[in-house]
Each structure stands twice: as C-alpha cells, then as structure tokens.
Amino acid sequence: MKNHLVIYNTLTRTKEKFEPLNEGMVGLYVCGPTVYSDVHLGNCRTFISFDLIYRYLLHSGFKVRYVRNITDAGHLEGDRDEGDDKFEKKAKLEQLEPMEIVQKYTLGFHDVMREFNALPPSIEPTATGHICEQIEMVKQIISNGYAYEVNGTVYFDVEKYNKEFPYGQLTNRQLDDLIANTRELSGQDEKRGRLDFALWIKVKPEQIMRWPSPWGWGFPGWHIECSAMSSKYLGDTFDIHGGGMDLQATHHTNEIAQSQACNHKAPVKYWMHTNMLTVNGVRMSKTAGNGFLPGELFTGDHPLLEKGYSPMGVRFFMMQTHYRSTLDFSNEALQASEKGYARLMASIKTLENLKASARSTSDIKEIEKNCYDAMNDDFNTPILIANLFEASRIINSVNDNKETITGEDIISLKKLMHEFVFDVLGLKTETSNTASDKALQGVMEIILEIRKEIKARKDFAASDKLRDDLSKNNIIIKDTKDGSVWTIQE
C-alpha cells in the first residue's frame, strides 16, 4: 500500500516509480517565497501543494527532510542581472531598512501558511544566512572552468557548460533554440554569451545589502542560493526538488547547471512542478496585478471577491484540482467547493455517533484501497476526494438506516477519514475548547430543551421564531428525527 508511489518527473516528462536515494528517507527541497511583498494566492497554491506532498510522504512512513528557503537577497528587477534590487527598492518605498522588509514579509508569509494549516518545513534557510556557502560554490564553479569574472561580477558560461551537459534538459530545449530566442547582447554587456547569468553581482555604490567576496563587495545572483542551500542540507544529489512551473525554464535550469558544474553530479532525482493559478484564464502574478492577498480572500475585501472564504474552504478548493493542472479561480467554483467541504465535514461528525450492525452493506476496504491508489498515482487528490465523498455517502445512509455497517468497519472508516482528511489533505475543523465555547454549548442545550417543550405543545409559531432569531445570530438549528442539532454558520 505504501510502496507504489508514482511521481511525475519533469526531467523525464513521465511518471516514475518513486524510489528514494536512501531507503525510507526523502530529501525534499521547495523554492520558497521572495519576501519583498505579500504572498498572493498563486504563491500559496504551490506551497499548499507541496504541503500535501510532504504530508503524504510522512503518512507513507518516510522520514522526510523538507527544506523550503526564504529568498531575502539577490533578486533584481527588470533586465536580467541588471536593474534594482527588489528589497532595496521596496525599502525605499516603505522607508524601511531592507532587512525590515525581509522580516515584515517573512512574518506575513508564516502567518498565511499557518492559516492554511501548512506544516512548517524541517529547515527554512535564508539566502543571507548562507552567503559563505554561495561564495564557496561560485569559487568552485570558477575553478572547474564554468564561470568567469568581469569587473567584480561573476557569470556562468552556459555555452561552455552545454558542450558537456544538456543545458535545456529540464524544458526539453536545445541551446541553439534558446540562443536564437534570447535578446542580443547590448554593446556594454560584460557577458560573453547571451544566456550567461550572474552567480555573483557587484554592488552599486548606494546599495546597503552587500557582502565581501574574492571579487569585491557584492551580493549573490538569484539562482545560486537554492543550489548552495539544497546541497548543504540535502546533499549534492537529493530526491525531490519542487517549485512553481514558472521557475522551470530559468531558475531550475540554472540550478541544475550550477550544481552539475560545481559537483559534477545531477542535483535532483525527481523534479516536480506545480501549475499556475489563473483568474479568468490569465495567470495570477504580481506583475499582472490580477492577484489578491490571502487576507483579502478571507475577508472578501477585493473587487474580484463576492464574499470572504475560509482558509480551509480555499485549501479544499485547491485540493479538488490536481497540482499539475491550472486552477482557475472564480467565486462560483469556490462557493461550490465550500459547500462540498461543509458536507464532507458534517459526515465526519455524523460518523462519531454511528450505530453498528451485524454486517456491512458497503466495502470499506475497497474505498480505502481507492484512496491509496489515488494518492500513489502522483498525488491525485481529486480522485481521493471523490472516494471520500463516497465514504461520506455511506456514513449518511447508515445514519438514515438505509445501509448498515459493522463496528469494525466504523473503526476503519474513522481511521480512513481522519488520516486522509486531516493528516494528508491537511484540513481541520475549527473546534475550540475555550471557556466561552463551553458556556455557549451549555446555553444551547438549555435553549434546545426549551424549544423541544414548545414544539411538544405544537406552538410552532414560537418554535419557528426561536429558530429564526437564532439564525439571525448565525446559529442554525436543524430538526432531525433524533432531536435538534445546532451549528454555527461561518
């Protein structure tokens, strides 16, 4: 059940049987956010997808070291290897120190991840905390002959590298095609080749974020951090490297080149890429300006949003689409999955009080097998969820005395639902045990008892008024055969 995991590997463009380099252990690296602004929902999708993958690997019994970096230096705007540093620019804008920008948006990112119930990674290294490692790596690449220095900036020599290794491997492209489609070098350009990229960049005089290096004061290029940190914590070759699809062509391609040039080893066995989140068919991105922030999503305070959506509803919405498919955002779709999610969670509650019978009319083992088959097939959460809804249907039918189930199967079902819904999909119920909640519970019991008496007298006008009044305060009463129940409407 646990040993048939198949993963789609971008490198080979096929689904491959997952066999970790070290039995029972998995090294997982995911490119984290660049913390110069708030994360938008599209960013979140990637991290939520890998949270699911992390969770399922853990559930499958692997010991996982999950490294997700924080990029807090080295990202430039505009033209490649030129332009302003994003952190410095934002710092000027907000009248803060660059590291204040880093701190502010790192904390914001963590808050959002917590809202989405994403597990923290095992290690969350920062680029600025690993300048030495990056410098060492650049030195090694130079001494291996794949990089050159010009006026305090170090460039990676792509054409030379490509003579020995397939540079465009990850996107299935030939170097000639890549060169043909890249802008020409400008007259002042220091680079030898059009595709050459910076490993280390000389600072401008006004720049605050700077570090000493053998090539003078500067800062690392934006690809080298991931290579340096992944090899430091996971080794020169590790199991899974993930990130958004938009990183595939440039960032990840260059990561492979850097690591290969430095260590003479392919850095990653399985490359995994999550697809983009779109809004009305167009990719959500910072530059397109069609994104909204998680906070806006939760409150509904954005022109694109009809209402607020709970973090768990959004997480469930994302889980209903496979991670390699584009996910198109719309209010309608989000509201649809919100309802489905509520129904699924309601059935889990119902499961707690299910009555056992001598025999089962449904095959719980079969559902369990289907759930594992779905997840083992490249983390197919839509199919998993379809099966969970089947389980949910069974629970409700048993509750309605239309089907029966044995005590043993109830236990299996509870285990199944808990493990897949809470542990793997990472959903959670918003239950709390504060004093006021307990008091509310007590009060509601009293109210329901009073209403029961009113109903017994057939004073339906009074009982309906009570129900309506409670409803105005977001407390929903449902009269079932076995008495009344109440829920708080979110």
Next chain:
RNA sequence: GGUCCUGUGGCCGAGUGGCUAGGCUCAGCUCUGCAAAAGCUGCUACAGCAGUUCGAAUCUGCUCGGGACCUCCA
C-alpha cells in the same frame, strides 16, 4: 517568431483504449408541522473534421479556440 501545454455536461474538475469520476447547480421524490439536513432519481458530456481499431474523450493527422515559457514572478 520559437518551444511546449491544453480544449470534458449549466459551472468547477478527474479520467490516456472497452468499466459510475466527484463536487456544485437545477428538477422530482422520500422523510418532515414548516424549514433545513440527509437519502434516492433525473439532467449522461468529452472543440470540429478525418483516420487507426472489434471498440476512442483517451492513439494519429489536420482545422479552430485557450494558455504557459522564451525578460522578474510560486
């Protein structure tokens, strides 16, 4: 322009050769004082054209549409 992906019912979204995806919506029924919930039933789709095959949403070709990357972006 180059490289690649994609087009599924009212909406979202799985599925890569034959077997019910699933969710939401809508309609009817059961239950019910009413409402809600829950269950059952129905709406049974694969852009178009041609081909391969006993059989195609699934493979091949063409046509049309949508998107991504090639410049920073998860």
